[in-house]
Amino acid sequence: MGRQILVVGFDGIGDRPSKELNGMTPLEAASKPTIDWLASRGAQGIMDPIAPGVIPGSDTAHLALFGLDPFKVYPGRGPFEAIGAGAVLEPGDIALRGNFASVDSNLVVIDRRAGRSEYGLDELVRFLSKNITEIDGVEVRFYRATEHRVAIVLRGRGLSDKVSDTDPHVEGQRISISKPLNDSEEARRTAEVINKLSIEIHNILKDHEINRERVEKGLPPANVILMRGAGKMPHLKKIWELDRIEIKKAAAISATALIKGVTKILGFEVIHPQGATGGLNTNVASKVRAARDMLDKGYDLVYLHFKGTDSASHDRKPREKKEFIERCDEALSRLILEFADNIVIAITGDHTTSSELGQHTSDPVPLLIYSKDVFYDALGRFSERSARVGVIGRIRGSDLIYILSDLAGRQEKFGA
Amino acid sequence: MGRQILVVGFDGIGDRPSKELNGMTPLEAASKPTIDWLASRGAQGIMDPIAPGVIPGSDTAHLALFGLDPFKVYPGRGPFEAIGAGAVLEPGDIALRGNFASVDSNLVVIDRRAGRSEYGLDELVRFLSKNITEIDGVEVRFYRATEHRVAIVLRGRGLSDKVSDTDPHVEGQRISISKPLNDSEEARRTAEVINKLSIEIHNILKDHEINRERVEKGLPPANVILMRGAGKMPHLKKIWELDRIEIKKAAAISATALIKGVTKILGFEVIHPQGATGGLNTNVASKVRAARDMLDKGYDLVYLHFKGTDSASHDRKPREKKEFIERCDEALSRLILEFADNIVIAITGDHTTSSELGQHTSDPVPLLIYSKDVFYDALGRFSERSARVGVIGRIRGSDLIYILSDLAGRQEKFGA
Structure with a gap:
């Protein structure tokens, strides 16, 4: 044949x-x-x-x-960067590209790439993967990418990629609030999940031992993940x-x-x-x-x-x-x-x-x-x-x- | 110019x-x-x-x-095979590809191609063309194609090509009931017309003299037409x-x-x-x-x-x-x-x-x-x-x- x-x-x-x-x-x-x-x-x-x-x-x-x-x-780089970082995506998954970054106590971005230092980032991704698995019923997964980068995947029903970035794209500003980019309930809900996730990541990273070590070494702490480029995995x-x-x-x-x-x-x-x-x-x-x-x-x-x-x-x-x-x-x-x-x-x-x-x-x-x-x-x-x-x-x-x-x-x- | x-x-x-x-x-x-x-x-x-x-x-x-x-x-091969068999199609016409086939008295398909024998098929197409011209207000036309093949054209308002085949595609099964492939009234009606047509073709062919001759010659009777590949002629x-x-x-x-x-x-x-x-x-x-x-x-x-x-x-x-x-x-x-x-x-x-x-x-x-x-x-x-x-x-x-x-x-x- x-x-x-x-x-x-x-x-x-x-x-x-x-x-x-x-x-x-x-x-x-x-x-x-x-x-x-x-x-x-x-x-x-x-x-x-x-x-x-x-x-x-x-x-x-x-x-x-x-x-x-x-x-x-x-669908944009989000899903395929996640795939390149080892994610196995299904149609409907929302993937975002992320940077480990440094914010001060007011969530103002000090360094968008956490000094480009990879120190401890593998461990932080493992830590996040273990401690944040779900937000409002949406599964959350983290994948370590190259340098200061990380991929984040959201899996669940009724999600949308029509949401704005949490990355303010400049330093000296607070991390952005993700906003729905259209009127759908899906986009509203997805933005809400991303914002909750953003805060939760900061809350569990800010006092992590790795970050104490980084500061001791004179490195900026990796105490937040700036997310951008949400994309939905198509069939x-x-x-x-x-x-x-x-x-x-x-x-x-x-x-x-x-x-x-x-x-x-x-x-x-x-x-x-x-x-x-x-x-x-x-x-x-x-x-x-x-x-x-x-x-x-x-x-x-x-x-x-x-x-x-x-x-x-x-x-x-x-x-x-x-x-x-x-x-x-x-x-x-x-x-x-x-x-x-x-x-x-x-x-x-x-x-x-x-x-x-x-x-x-x-x-x-x-x-x-x-x-x-x-x-x-x-x-x-x-x-x-x-x-x-x-x-x-x-x-x-x-x-x-x-x-x-x-x-x-x-x-x-x-x-x- | x-x-x-x-x-x-x-x-x-x-x-x-x-x-x-x-x-x-x-x-x-x-x-x-x-x-x-x-x-x-x-x-x-x-x-x-x-x-x-x-x-x-x-x-x-x-x-x-x-x-x-x-x-x-x-629009798929249906309309163009009909054109190749001599049909003059208009936008909106539904064309199907057909095989002359043999069924037993329970409508179980014995031979999907009626033994691939063309014996008498020209006459059967003329006979069908004369005796079945309309079903439920829908015009029906038959066109003789090559070997055991025939093209069928339905003409009328509100027809759809979103209907399933009557050809079961395997022998030993009853001829299939054409089903609408979406929720439209057009598809429902078209499937109904095709199913009535399918039965009527069998009813007038089963005792046709040509089929008596075919059986005498040891050929499988051509007592049904299996239809497939409905397509709608576009503008x-x-x-x-x-x-x-x-x-x-x-x-x-x-x-x-x-x-x-x-x-x-x-x-x-x-x-x-x-x-x-x-x-x-x-x-x-x-x-x-x-x-x-x-x-x-x-x-x-x-x-x-x-x-x-x-x-x-x-x-x-x-x-x-x-x-x-x-x-x-x-x-x-x-x-x-x-x-x-x-x-x-x-x-x-x-x-x-x-x-x-x-x-x-x-x-x-x-x-x-x-x-x-x-x-x-x-x-x-x-x-x-x-x-x-x-x-x-x-x-x-x-x-x-x-x-x-x-x-x-x-x-x-x-x-x-």
Whole structure:
């Protein structure tokens, strides 16, 4: 009933020519015989993960890669930052982004980021999680994010994300009162819960031992959480609910919380293989082995995600990015040899991360599709440059799963 | 007041390299001096009839080619299968797809396709058409489709397509009762009409002479119609109603019921020339002559449709597809010589049909545009391969009429 599909997603794969690599991009400079062998019989093109010129986040890009339109379904960063911090969200959950911050006894904000010091914050999140689990019948959960950040999730009936922030966004003002942003009972109630939560957090943190220690060390106390960007988790179509596509069982191999969370929400079985770290030091062989297992088990779609490319780019290390690609290529060789004739393969990524700028850019990502009957260009080497002259031309991220599912014989025609 | 536009649509034009043609596609292998002469001064590109990766039907693709978004306006296959079977639908009509099937005396389905035997079905459709014309004030019409299939159209005020199927979709169960799928009075009434119709069809077919003959021959009786996929015909914009485009009179030359129906709904005058069959044996000269006539008569847009390319692909005959293209090319020569300098010409098709797979694929179709002032690439030969390096790049089907109407001087600018 159709062939299997393997998508290898190198996070932040695209890049720009690098001086350190003699004007080549990391992908261009990498020695990658496995991927280039696919390119010798495959088709290349460039892909705008969201749309031309739009700088993708990893979350919005992955929604698009698996057939959704992020402009329509993305609920703002609150829910996806919570997912990235390890939350498992359900439709209807309200998520907020939070900062640990310092207020004085009049609740006037002294430092919006509590000195950017992470000291003791892990413990404070554990403490909050244990001591505040519910406000007015609404479940409350806390998730530790990076640096001074924390994600807060509210779960219950009749909640709304149409509420204003408690973060005054400037120092020297009292923390704000969350207000309903429309006339609904839901918004009124949610704002009330947030305000009660805000006070309760302050009440149990202000005399916490961690804060005494912080003050002793000359650090501002982390005695409040400023909340912003409330977002409501929508129902997102599962991969098997996409129109006209028949993908029943999908697996995602990743060690990155955000990608694990997004793919899980989309209905993938998520595999975090032993030794996979979500960084440059990940055990690539272990991840490739997991992908093989999933193909052997007959999964219709296997998504193999490597984060190291993105990490190297954010650290402005094009050479490490190149070397990481080389390690992945080597690890992939046996898998590709074994499966290439019988499956449909895409090599691409969720966005471009410039190793020079150290951040995401809107440059389209290179895309390589291999399938025994794809209309190929046989360019022989896979890179940003060759992708720009490939036969696929320029497509969008949300087109990809349709192109692959057709090549795999897993799509019904639209119409008669 | 603008130049005339000729669109030559080869159904299922696109293809993949074929072993039988030494690795060339039928279009590539064809000797087609007329079309290649246009390519020597024209512009090529690839076109996704609907969107990249989406496998088009001929109906959805033609809606797109004439400026509509099938994702927004397509009402499901029911109405368009009825159109393909010869129905002339009006907005508001409800169409259902039907199978002749066999039930026992308890209305339990024994064979969902009546043995796939067409024996006597033409006569049964005529009999039904004569004897069931109305149920509860709702007009009922029957249209013979291919194999064991039939299309049913309900016409009347206050009908809804939000009703469930009478087809139980498995054998060994009683035929299903159609149920309203929402709370509306329209859905309730429509379901009631369908259920009465279902019983009445059985009552007048069960003892029909054709069924006695079928049973004598060892065939399952065709004593019921299982209905599914109710769809409501929407109002579709006529070609002269497209935003900012000035095409007042359009003609379509085709011998294919579905294409004739779609273009008629879109406001084309439909011409079915003598000798045109909708197949490989069609009289191509007669069709080209009809196109010339329409150009001579001053029609703004003439659509000349050839079905043979698609038929050959479905039959997995790339060589016949190539030869059919050659015959069309020859027939077109005089028309092209005579008109090329003064009109805008597009050579393309509604979708790719792979001669290897024998079915539609989502591969983009090649597109050639000729106009004395088009920004040309002058590639000299028209094929899937050259189209992939043409100056047009990659566009969508719904862009085409805009590109052509601008080249023809028939479009207002959007904005000031």
